[in-house]
Amino acid sequence: MTEWLAHRADVLPRHPAAVLGDRTLTYSELDAAATALAHQLIDLGVQPGDRVALLALNSLEFVVAVHAVPRAGAILLPLNARLTVPELAYQLNDAGAKVLLYHERTAAQAADAARVAHVGKLFDISGVLSAQCSVPGAGHSAPATQHSALRSSGPFAIIYTSGTTGAPKGAVLSFENFFASAAASAFNMGVLPGDRWVACLPMFHIGGLSIVTRSAIYGTTVVVHPAFDEHEVNAELRERGATLLSVVPTMLQRMLDADDLGYPASVRGVLVGGGPVTKELLERAADRGLPVLQTYGLTEATSQVTTLAPADALSHLGSAGKPLLGTRIRVDAPPGEPGEILVQGPTVTSGYWNRPEATAKALRDGWLHTGDIGRLDEDGFLYVLDRRDDLIVSGGENVYPAEVEGVIKGFAGVVDVAVVGLPDEQWGQVVAAAIVAGEGFDAAALDAYLRTRLAGYKVPRVLRLVESLPVTASGKVRRNVVRENLRRT
Amino acid sequence: MTEWLAHRADVLPRHPAAVLGDRTLTYSELDAAATALAHQLIDLGVQPGDRVALLALNSLEFVVAVHAVPRAGAILLPLNARLTVPELAYQLNDAGAKVLLYHERTAAQAADAARVAHVGKLFDISGVLSAQCSVPGAGHSAPATQHSALRSSGPFAIIYTSGTTGAPKGAVLSFENFFASAAASAFNMGVLPGDRWVACLPMFHIGGLSIVTRSAIYGTTVVVHPAFDEHEVNAELRERGATLLSVVPTMLQRMLDADDLGYPASVRGVLVGGGPVTKELLERAADRGLPVLQTYGLTEATSQVTTLAPADALSHLGSAGKPLLGTRIRVDAPPGEPGEILVQGPTVTSGYWNRPEATAKALRDGWLHTGDIGRLDEDGFLYVLDRRDDLIVSGGENVYPAEVEGVIKGFAGVVDVAVVGLPDEQWGQVVAAAIVAGEGFDAAALDAYLRTRLAGYKVPRVLRLVESLPVTASGKVRRNVVRENLRRT
Numbered sequence: 001m002t003e004w005l006a007h008r009a010d011v012l013p014r015h016p017a018a019v020l021g022d023r024t025l026t027y028s029e030l031d032a033a034a035t036a037l038a039h040q041l042i043d044l045g046v047q048p049g050d051r052v053a054l055l056a057l058n059s060l061e062f063v064v065a066v067h068a069v070p071r072a073g074a075i076l077l078p079l080n081a082r083l084t085v086p087e088l089a090y091q092l093n094d095a096g097a098k099v100l101l102y103h104e105r106t107a108a109q110a111a112d113a114a115r116v117a118h119v120g121k122l123f124d125i126s127g128v129l130s131a132q133c134s135v136p137g138a139g140h141s142a143p144a145t146q147h148s149a150l151r152s153s154g155p156f157a158i159i160y161t162s163g164t165t166g167a168p169k170g171a172v173l174s175f176e177n178f179f180a181s182a183a184a185s186a187f188n189m190g191v192l193p194g195d196r197w198v199a200c201l202p203m204f205h206i207g208g209l210s211i212v213t214r215s216a217i218y219g220t221t222v223v224v225h226p227a228f229d230e231h232e233v234n235a236e237l238r239e240r241g242a243t244l245l246s247v248v249p250t251m252l253q254r255m256l257d258a259d260d261l262g263y264p265a266s267v268r269g270v271l272v273g274g275g276p277v278t279k280e281l282l283e284r285a286a287d288r289g290l291p292v293l294q295t296y297g298l299t300e301a302t303s304q305v306t307t308l309a310p311a312d313a314l315s316h317l318g319s320a321g322k323p324l325l326g327t328r329i330r331v332d333a334p335p336g337e338p339g340e341i342l343v344q345g346p347t348v349t350s351g352y353w354n355r356p357e358a359t360a361k362a363l364r365d366g367w368l369h370t371g372d373i374g375r376l377d378e379d380g381f382l383y384v385l386d387r388r389d390d391l392i393v394s395g396g397e398n399v400y401p402a403e404v405e406g407v408i409k410g411f412a413g414v415v416d417v418a419v420v421g422l423p424d425e426q427w428g429q430v431v432a433a434a435i436v437a438g439e440g441f442d443a444a445a446l447d448a449y450l451r452t453r454l455a456g457y458k459v460p461r462v463l464r465l466v467e468s469l470p471v472t473a474s475g476k477v478r479r480n481v482v483r484e485n486l487r488r489t
Numbered sequence: 490m491t492e493w494l495a496h497r498a499d500v501l502p503r504h505p506a507a508v509l510g511d512r513t514l515t516y517s518e519l520d521a522a523a524t525a526l527a528h529q530l531i532d533l534g535v536q537p538g539d540r541v542a543l544l545a546l547n548s549l550e551f552v553v554a555v556h557a558v559p560r561a562g563a564i565l566l567p568l569n570a571r572l573t574v575p576e577l578a579y580q581l582n583d584a585g586a587k588v589l590l591y592h593e594r595t596a597a598q599a600a601d602a603a604r605v606a607h608v609g610k611l612f613d614i615s616g617v618l619s620a621q622c623s624v625p626g627a628g629h630s631a632p633a634t635q636h637s638a639l640r641s642s643g644p645f646a647i648i649y650t651s652g653t654t655g656a657p658k659g660a661v662l663s664f665e666n667f668f669a670s671a672a673a674s675a676f677n678m679g680v681l682p683g684d685r686w687v688a689c690l691p692m693f694h695i696g697g698l699s700i701v702t703r704s705a706i707y708g709t710t711v712v713v714h715p716a717f718d719e720h721e722v723n724a725e726l727r728e729r730g731a732t733l734l735s736v737v738p739t740m741l742q743r744m745l746d747a748d749d750l751g752y753p754a755s756v757r758g759v760l761v762g763g764g765p766v767t768k769e770l771l772e773r774a775a776d777r778g779l780p781v782l783q784t785y786g787l788t789e790a791t792s793q794v795t796t797l798a799p800a801d802a803l804s805h806l807g808s809a810g811k812p813l814l815g816t817r818i819r820v821d822a823p824p825g826e827p828g829e830i831l832v833q834g835p836t837v838t839s840g841y842w843n844r845p846e847a848t849a850k851a852l853r854d855g856w857l858h859t860g861d862i863g864r865l866d867e868d869g870f871l872y873v874l875d876r877r878d879d880l881i882v883s884g885g886e887n888v889y890p891a892e893v894e895g896v897i898k899g900f901a902g903v904v905d906v907a908v909v910g911l912p913d914e915q916w917g918q919v920v921a922a923a924i925v926a927g928e929g930f931d932a933a934a935l936d937a938y939l940r941t942r943l944a945g946y947k948v949p950r951v952l953r954l955v956e957s958l959p960v961t962a963s964g965k966v967r968r969n970v971v972r973e974n975l976r977r978t
Contacts, residue, residue: 002815002816002834004814007812007814010811010869011811183672183675186672187675187680187706187707187708188682188708189682190680190682191675191676191679192679193679217676217814218676219676219677219814322499322500323496323500325491325493325496325706325708327491345491380499
């Protein structure tokens with residue numbers, strides 16, 4: 001496969017590759033900056049196949065790093081900047097990261113995580129664009145694009161995701177996975193040379209990262225938003241010519257709540273993942289001229305698996321649509337019944353980093369077993385009923401109850417605990433915990449304890465002490481009963 | 490790989506797949522017709538891997554056959570309907586075709602060719618759409634899409650093309666080649682779900698056939714024109730919402746000459762292959778609102794290799810642009826000098842049918858040796874200087890001098906002959922021959938002799954009797970001198 005960025009820098013040197021506010025990075029500039037950073041990584045001792053971690057918020061420098069890491073022959077390990085130091089250190093250790101790239105705003109967090117994980121090399125990417133203004137790749141005889149280390153096939157990134165066991169595993173995603181995903185998305189939503197796709201989802205997640213790779217593959221523009229701000233996103237679509245956008249349902253809600261204005265016809269589509277969109281929200285979006293494409297996707301399938309066309313949205317309310325070209329889905333159940341969603345196709349991961357058993361379990365019989373529960377209607381439309389058993393989705397972030405329960409159980413005086421998601425207007429769901437407390441339990445100290453160990457979005461907003469947890473005959477916690485009890489209080 | 494048509498019939502059942510005049514075939518209807526025809530092929534005894542030839546002009550039935558043949562497990566052999574019976578028989582024999590599909594207008598030609606080539610099975614596709622109006626696939630228990638014969642990877646089509654030796658060879662093109670070509674084209678020209686691509690180039694050539702495959706991959710619409718008619722094409726773009734078009738330069742000229750009207754902004758691009766577009770023509774097209782994308786392509790690379798963006802057309806006049814994503818080109822010469830154009834990438838054929846030697850020669854060192862001569866300027870833009878040594882391109886059809894010379898030499902009284910192309914305003918080039926005649930040569934009978942053995946476009950328009958042919962020291966005919974002599978008369 002040709003290297004995407006090198007191709008674009010050759011064919012579209014002056015076309016905007018990435019935009020943040022009033023700053024534009026052309027393909028030629030992005031290419032030069034990625035080359036310069038790749039050289040710096042090689043100078044740091046990065047060898048082909050090494051893992052280079054990236055701890056940063058959405059920024060132009062993030063985009064540079066995404067392209068620089070494979071140019072140095074390495075595999076990108078994007079880290080969730082909302083994680084705590086122990087959580088970050090776990091992923092750094094598990095992937096055996098050699099270098100940790102960070103940005104001004106994540107410097108302290110990066111230093112702590114690197115120390116705990118014994119990652120010897122830290123590198124600040126905040127200057128990769130100012131440096132590039134002088135002489136790109138100065139002092140090096142050959143551009144990195146000709147360096148023997150450059151990779152454009154095989155593993156591209158390792159992205160950690162948890163399962164029901166609570167132990168995060170690194171899904172290995174290849175260049176081929178990202179290319180297949182970009183092609184299938186284009187053959188569904190379309191692509192135009194002038195497209196500008198807003199990345200307000202975090203780029204350390206697959207939803208945001210795939211915007212960066214897709215834009216380079218298409219030769220289009222990624223519009224970087226450091227964080228989601230409904231007014232900024234609305235302005236981007238209305239005043240600054242953005243054509244495409246990826247959000248989670250709560251973001252769509254906030255955009256529509258922000259004002260009463262319509263959207264121009266230049267907005268070709270809003271891809272909404274992470275849960276179904278209500279009929280009320282769909283109708284409001286349609287009234288205001290916003291074409292909503294609901295999607296079901298997951299890290300292990302490099303984002304989109306199915307997408308629902310706006311024309312089918314009201315007739316198949318609550319559905320996530322049909323598979324993209326090249327992808328097959330099955331529901332492991334009799335026709336029409338709910339069952340596990342299985343996925344097959346060129347966007348599916350080859351497996352988890354250094355986890356042969358988890359890989360074999362997830363990829364049985366050539367199908368990715370997502371753990372998500374869904375149903376297919378008679379027309380073949382997918383309805384996602386439950387994300388991965390007890391998965392909680394809060395503001396677009398996945399929270400795995402088992403992981404949170406594991407941390408809470410480590411707190412003094414906790415006898416037992418069950419973590420569930422409660423419905424929330426703003427976040428979709430929030431995390432809640434029912435705790436059976438014993439000797440020496442100090443409820444006042446629990447929150448601080450959790451905040452040093454769990455990303456903020458995983459820390460329960462609702463805590464309730466209970467006498468005991470409802471269990472099944474076989475001793476398994478009945479989470480639906482816990483959820484009902486917590487909702488009533 | 491998922492089967493393209495089955496996917497589209499599932500996701501976009503009511504979307505127009507193909508249009509001819511006021512007749513529309515939806516994806517669901519195309520799917521049903523392809524299934525029915527696939528069953529008929531299987532009933533005829535077609536086995537997986539068999540070659541099924543198709544002799545037809547552009548029509549909805551042609552589109553059905555393109556999708557039906559792989560559903561029967563077979564490989565498509567599209568035949569140039571302009572060829573004579575001996576030329577057709579050669580390809581049928583060489584590919585070992587088991588069945589010959591034909592259409593009303595090619596019935597006589599098909600019967601003759603099948604008889605000469607001993608192809609036992611003929612099948613008229615004229616009725617595949619009326620049959621489908623009754624009960625598609627009636628009498629069969631399972632749709633062909635579930636038939637074990639269905640193929641969606643590996644060889645898709647065999648398309649014959651000649652080299653300098655004059656012996657036509659069948660380039661084997663796979664599903665993967667066509668998919669890669671469709672993706673690369675989309676990431677260059679863009680694709681929108683509502684696109685309508687006019688196929689007025691013959692579908693038995695790669696330029697027309699790739700419109701059929703591309704449209705199914707994208708889920709867009711192929712607008713079928715039985716032949717090129719400048720008024721019809723202009724009306725299609727202006728009044729019937731066509732967005733894309735593929736032509737050769739003479740067609741573009743005729744479209745612009747037909748009237749003085751402009752073109753609407755809905756026309757996203759006109760892909761012009763088969764030779765450079767003059768500055769005058771480019772400027773006329775730009776003035777009338779027609780974005781011209783010049784391209785260099787060949788059968789062995791599943792159509793487009795390089796494409797020149799409209800924005801670069803005047804600054805790189807005469808260039809065919811830069812490679813599409815995934816494709817690499819080299820010119821086998823020092824920088825800036827002319828040399829053979831070499832191509833590498835996922836659209837390149839795996840080789841010629843049953844021609845290991847020709848394959849090894851064409852695919853040396855992992856590069857396709859096109860035989861075409863080109864030059865790369867300092868910005869990396871390709872200029873095609875000569876198609877395959879002495880290739881003549883007349884009205885978009887390739888004519889190989891060696892092939893025509895071989896036939897002329899078989900005529901009584903011909904001692905020697907040289908065939909060259911002469912510039913022509915309407916056709917780009919026309920075929921001309923300089924003949925050294927001996928005893929018993931009957932000039933009056935030559936034309937009739939040639940017309941039974943060569944397609945009309947290959948028969949010389951200009952014939953001149955000469956004393957001798959100019960040769961080099963090594964005895965090779967100096968075609969450039971022949972060409973100059975013929976131009977002066």
